[in-house]
Amino acid sequence: MTTKNKRVAIIASNGGLETAYKVLNIATAAAALDAEVAIFFTFEGLSIIHKDSEQMLQLKPGNEGMAEGFKRANVPSVKELIELAKETGVRMIGCQMTIDVMGLEKEHFIDGIELGGAATFLDYAFDAEVTLNF
Amino acid sequence: MASQIHANQILDCKGLACPMPIVKTKKAIQVLEAGHVLEVQATDKGSTADIQSWAKNTGHQYLGTVQEGDVLKHYLRKAGPHEAKEEARYPHTITAGELMNKLEKGERMTILDVREPAEYAFHRIPEAKSIPLGELEDRAGELDPAEEIYVVCRTGNRSDLACRQLAGKGYRNVKNVLAGMAGWTGPTESDE
Numbered sequence: 001m002t003t004k005n006k007r008v009a010i011i012a013s014n015g016g017l018e019t020a021y022k023v024l025n026i027a028t029a030a031a032a033l034d035a036e037v038a039i040f041f042t043f044e045g046l047s048i049i050h051k052d053s054e055q056m057l058q059l060k061p062g063n064e065g066m067a068e069g070f071k072r073a074n075v076p077s078v079k080e081l082i083e084l085a086k087e088t089g090v091r092m093i094g095c096q097m098t099i100d101v102m103g104l105e106k107e108h109f110i111d112g113i114e115l116g117g118a119a120t121f122l123d124y125a126f127d128a129e130v131t132l133n134f
Numbered sequence: 135m136a137s138q139i140h141a142n143q144i145l146d147c148k149g150l151a152c153p154m155p156i157v158k159t160k161k162a163i164q165v166l167e168a169g170h171v172l173e174v175q176a177t178d179k180g181s182t183a184d185i186q187s188w189a190k191n192t193g194h195q196y197l198g199t200v201q202e203g204d205v206l207k208h209y210l211r212k213a214g215p216h217e218a219k220e221e222a223r224y225p226h227t228i229t230a231g232e233l234m235n236k237l238e239k240g241e242r243m244t245i246l247d248v249r250e251p252a253e254y255a256f257h258r259i260p261e262a263k264s265i266p267l268g269e270l271e272d273r274a275g276e277l278d279p280a281e282e283i284y285v286v287c288r289t290g291n292r293s294d295l296a297c298r299q300l301a302g303k304g305y306r307n308v309k310n311v312l313a314g315m316a317g318w319t320g321p322t323e324s325d326e
Contacts, residue, residue, distance in 0.1 A: 006191070029153035029184075032160040033191040073151040084157060 006035035009125035011133045015044030017057045017078070018066075023048060023134045024081035030130075031088035039085075040121040041113075042095035045134070046102070049092055049109050053078055086112045093121055139200065139209060139252045139325075141173035142166065148177045148205060155181045156188045159210070163194060168214035171197070171252045176206050185210070195288065198256035198324075209252045224297035228309045230317040233284055237320065243282040248296040249315075255325045259286065259318060267292045270299055279305050286311040286318075 008030040012023045023039060030037045041049050047056040057078060059066055076084070085092065092113040099105075099115065106115060114120075125131055145162045147155040155176045166172055174185060182199050185208045189196035197209040236243065237259075245262040247254050254264045265273045267287070277283060283305060287293040290312045297310045311318075 025153050028157055032153060032156045033188055034160075035191075074149050075151045076154060088157070088160075 006030075006033070006130075007124075007128040008035045008037045008130045008132070009121070009128035010037070010039045010131070011121070012039055012041045012045030012048055013043045014134060015047045015057065017059050018063065019045065019134050020048045020053070020057050020078045021075070021081075024078065024085060026132060027090050028081055028084050028088060031085065031090050035130075037085075037089075038091035038093060038121070038124050040093045040095060040116075042098050046094060046098060046104075046109075048078065049082070049094060049113050051108060051110055053082075053110075082110065091124070139173070139207075139255050140171065140250070141209065141252060142170035144173045144175065146175050147181070148175055150176065151178055152180055152184065154178075156184050159185065159188060160192070163192075163210065163212050166212045168212050169250070170212055171250050172210045172212065174208040174210065176208065177204050179206075181208065182206055195253075197252050209256070211250060211253065224294045224301070224308075224310050226297070226309045227290075227312050228284060229312055230314075230319070233311055234318075234320040241282070243284060244277060245311075246277065246283055246285045246296070247287070248285060248292050249287050253288065253315075257315065257322050257324055259315075260321055260323045262286065267296055270296055274300060274303050274305075277305065279307070281307065283308045284311050285309070286314055288314045289316050290314045 010023060010027060012019065027037050027039055047053055050056055093116045094109055094113050096115045096117050143162065143166060145158060147158055150158070155174065155178055159172070159174050163172055186196050189210060194213050195211040197211055199209070200207045245259050247258055247262040247264050248267040248270060250266050251264060265276065283300065285293040285296045285308060290310060293310050293314060297308050300308045
């Protein structure tokens with residue numbers, strides 16, 4: 001069946017519900033296409049894997065109208081997509097440096113993530129054919 | 135479409151948005167038996183392109199899509215672990231090009247297509263007779279032993295098995311078509 005190993009490296013550095021969907025849709029789709037996937041969450045992107053992500057991830061001003069559209073299109077919730085990502089083996093790495101800067105702890109984040117620095121991500125990303133930054 | 139396309143399993147993705155149809159398809163195909171056909175029902179208009187890309191990247195076979203109202207029915211066949219790599223072992227073969235020449239000359243022959251009915255429905259050599267490999271044991275009697283029989287599948291693997299089965303039943307004029315429909319550039323027809 002699959003012969004080559006595809007690898008996708010994603011950096012999530014922005015907050016907001018829009019970013020969360022861009023990141024998680026690409027990540028779960030890539031995993032479904034048999035790719036190895038890792039996401040490096042840094043700065044505002046950390047809110048996507050925060051335990052309080054539901055409160056923290058809001059639509060950008062002017063995009064509030066999309067809420068209705070998300071419902072109509074039956075788009076899964078961020079929590080559901082995160083679960084799906086975990087189930088399909090997507091690696092989620094929280095940026096230790098930003099977490100320290102923000103005065104946060106590992107307990108503030110959902111289970112199943114790893115913490116690491118830029119080198120952890122780069123070590124993985126050097127062999128990736130696809131790198132994306134959101 | 136005139137005839138119902140047979141699927142071994144149906145996956146309901148109606149009402150689901152991207153990327154859920156392909157995520158669920160991947161899950162479903164993991165537990166499907168190799169060679170079986172999965173029907174994915176979706177209303178996401180992007181799913182036709184997505185399912186094809188998914189199949190290309192995972193090595194499974196996209197057969198085609200039928201639209202019924204708002205529902206898109208995508209047909210996929212699960213590939214086996216060694217498919218398209220295994221060496222054909224039945225010694226008597228013919229290339230797709232040679233077969234086309236014979237057809238053009240109007241030679242009398244039987245073209246036997248041993249793929250699944252869903253594969254046959256979307257894309258086949260005109261006049262080809264359909265007996266899926268799994269039914270050949272019981273239905274071989276429908277074939278005339280006096281006639282030249284050319285056996286075709288997708289890549290030449292299933293037809294290799296079919297040729298050996300027929301040879302075992304005493305059919306002498308049997309040839310395996312290489313490399314199956316994948317190598318066929320002549321005319322084709324479908325149920326549409």
